[in-house]
Amino acid sequence: MIRLYLIGITVLITAILAAFFAEKIEYKTWCDFLKGPSSSSSYWSVLKLKDVLWLFIAYPLLLGFGSFVGNLIYQKLFL
Numbered sequence: 001m002i003r004l005y006l007i008g009i010t011v012l013i014t015a016i017l018a019a020f021f022a023e024k025i026e027y028k029t030w031c032d033f034l035k036g037p038s039s040s041s042s043y044w045s046v047l048k049l050k051d052v053l054w055l056f057i058a059y060p061l062l063l064g065f066g067s068f069v070g071n072l073i074y075q076k077l078f079l
Contacts, residue, residue: 002078007070014066018059027054 022029028036028051036047 003071003074006074006077007067010070010073011063011066014062014069018062022054022059027051030055030059 019029028047033047033051033055037044
C-alpha cells in the first residue's frame with residue numbers, strides 16, 4: 001500500500017509541475033481542453049498540433065515517468 005501511495009504522490013507532483021510548465025510555455029492543459037468545446041464551436045480550429053502532441057503524447061509520458069520515479073523511491077527506501 002505504501003508503494004502505491006508513493007507512486008500516486010509522485011504522479012500528482014509531476015502532474016502539477018507539468019501543468020505549471022504548460023501554462024508557462026502557453027500550451028493547452030487538460031482543463032483548457034475540456035472547457036474549450038463548450039465555450040465555442042470554433043475551438044477545434046484554435047487547438048494547435050503542438051497542444052495535441054502535448055496532451056496526448058508528452059503529458060502521459062511525463063506522468064509515466066513520475067510513476068517510474070515513485071517506484072524507484074519506494075525501492076530505495078524499502079527494498
